[in-house]
Amino acid sequence: MTEKVMIVKYGEIAMRLKNRQQFIVQLISAMRKNLDTVGKYYIEQEMGCLIVEDRGGEMDYDLVLEKIGTVFGIFSMAPGVKVTDQNLENLQKEALALMQHLYGDQSLSFKVVTKRSNKNYPMSSMEVSAEVGGYILEHMPNLRVDVHHPDVELKLELRHFAYLSAKVIYGLGGLPGGSSGKGLSLLSGGIDSPVATWMMAKRGVEVEGVYFHSPPYTSEWAKEKVIDLAREIAKYTGRFRLHIVPFTQLQLYLLENVPHDRLTIHLKRAMYRAAQMIAEEEKALALITGESIGQVSSQTMWGINAINDAIRMPVLRPLCGMDKKEIIAMAEKIGTYEISIRPYEDCCTIFVAKHPVTKPRTEYIRKGEHKLTELTDLITRSVAEQEIIEL
Numbered sequence: 001m002t003e004k005v006m007i008v009k010y011g012e013i014a015m016r017l018k019n020r021q022q023f024i025v026q027l028i029s030a031m032r033k034n035l036d037t038v039g040k041y042y043i044e045q046e047m048g049c050l051i052v053e054d055r056g057g058e059m060d061y062d063l064v065l066e067k068i069g070t071v072f073g074i075f076s077m078a079p080g081v082k083v084t085d086q087n088l089e090n091l092q093k094e095a096l097a098l099m100q101h102l103y104g105d106q107s108l109s110f111k112v113v114t115k116r117s118n119k120n121y122p123m124s125s126m127e128v129s130a131e132v133g134g135y136i137l138e139h140m141p142n143l144r145v146d147v148h149h150p151d152v153e154l155k156l157e158l159r160h161f162a163y164l165s166a167k168v169i170y171g172l173g174g175l176p177g178g179s180s181g182k183g184l185s186l187l188s189g190g191i192d193s194p195v196a197t198w199m200m201a202k203r204g205v206e207v208e209g210v211y212f213h214s215p216p217y218t219s220e221w222a223k224e225k226v227i228d229l230a231r232e233i234a235k236y237t238g239r240f241r242l243h244i245v246p247f248t249q250l251q252l253y254l255l256e257n258v259p260h261d262r263l264t265i266h267l268k269r270a271m272y273r274a275a276q277m278i279a280e281e282e283k284a285l286a287l288i289t290g291e292s293i294g295q296v297s298s299q300t301m302w303g304i305n306a307i308n309d310a311i312r313m314p315v316l317r318p319l320c321g322m323d324k325k326e327i328i329a330m331a332e333k334i335g336t337y338e339i340s341i342r343p344y345e346d347c348c349t350i351f352v353a354k355h356p357v358t359k360p361r362t363e364y365i366r367k368g369e370h371k372l373t374e375l376t377d378l379i380t381r382s383v384a385e386q387e388i389i390e391l
């Protein structure tokens with residue numbers, strides 16, 4: 001019997017021996033979540049890889065690739081076939097069928113690589129490769145053999161069953177979701193924070209988002225934009241919990257009570273504090289932001305010090321060493337860029353200082369904040385009034 005399958009290799013997790021099995025379970029569960037929406041699939045754990053089988057009929061390779069291509073932790077995916085009858089003639093026939101299906105009459109070089117974990121197999125790997133390669137050459141005159149730099153590598157893995165594949169699609173890499181604990185991402189409608197969120201999710205962090213919304217200074221469109229961005233991230237993470245925190249009163253209070261050139265710093269401190277409260281409730285271990293060193297005045301080393309001082313929780317800033325150009329390229333790649341550039345301001349101009357301080361002194365900011373007697377109360381109230389959306 002021959003059946004179409006997808007052979008999935010996991011890269012990095014294979015090396016982390018201690019929690020290896022747990023990672024594999026998390027990876028299978030993430031793959032299953034995506035596949036369950038489109039059919040009946042079975043995922044089998046084989047030595048060093050996972051085999052996806054379609055229990056609903058013949059596998060649609062493209063559909064499976066689309067569904068698991070967004071799963072973190074996958075190194076590569078190979079559309080292939082599982083063959084139960086491993087005698088040489090049958091392997092030759094199946095290998096030829098696969099090559100014809102994938103490459104038709106394209107003019108290409110190839111080689112056959114055989115791995116024989118089934119040590120009872122009556123021929124050596126070299127012999128199998130030569131016999132199968134010769135047979136394919138005979139039937140496909142458009143192909144030629146190149147053992148050093150072939151365009152196509154036909155892989156034959158002889159295990160309990162035989163697995164044949166002749167094409168590799170690389171996955172996103174990273175680690176499966178949830179394998180690194182939870183983080184709360186400060187998600188604005190801009191270009192940067194969705195990329196930062198994605199990058200931490202790629203490292204296995206289970207991400208949730210918090211958006212500080214200040215109607216009417218920030219419009220409903222701005223909120224919709226953040227929800228759409230969260231939905232885009234959910235395509236990779238399976239789901240996404242978004243906390244929307246009303247911040248208008250707090251912002252107006254700061255506008256009246258702090259010097260204009262330090263408004264942004266105080267506002268960011270308030271955001272961090274509110275985010276920390278939510279993170280603690282949600283058992284998240286760190287905050288995540290889209291800050292990049294030097295990008296704007298509040299993101300200088302001095303600015304980051306003065307803001308970070310407001311909380312005790314670690315803040316992950318995966319974009320801190322990246323240029324805007326690199327961040328944009330990444331936003332395009334992951335599919336958030338078009339949403340981020342929708343022309344709705346994420347901050348009203350009355351809250352933006354013409355000449356913000358670029359080297360705020362933490363002590364000074366802290367003292368200033370001390371005088372803001374209503375601040376803590378306003379932060380607590382904002383958090384209490386949050387709206388939660390599950391995507």
Ligand code: ATP
Pocket residue numbers: 185186187188189190191192193194210211212213271288289290291295296298299346
């Ligand atoms: P982005 O492109 O992510 O909006 P930015 O370059 O506009 O970032 P800032 O406005 O200085 O930079 O914000 C720095 C970080 O603070 C953002 O990346 C985001 O993580 C967080 N942040 C800013 N505004 C908000 C908001 N309204 N709600 C939630 N987080 C925010």
Ligand code: MG
Pocket residue numbers: 188189190191346
């Ligand atoms: Mg922004």
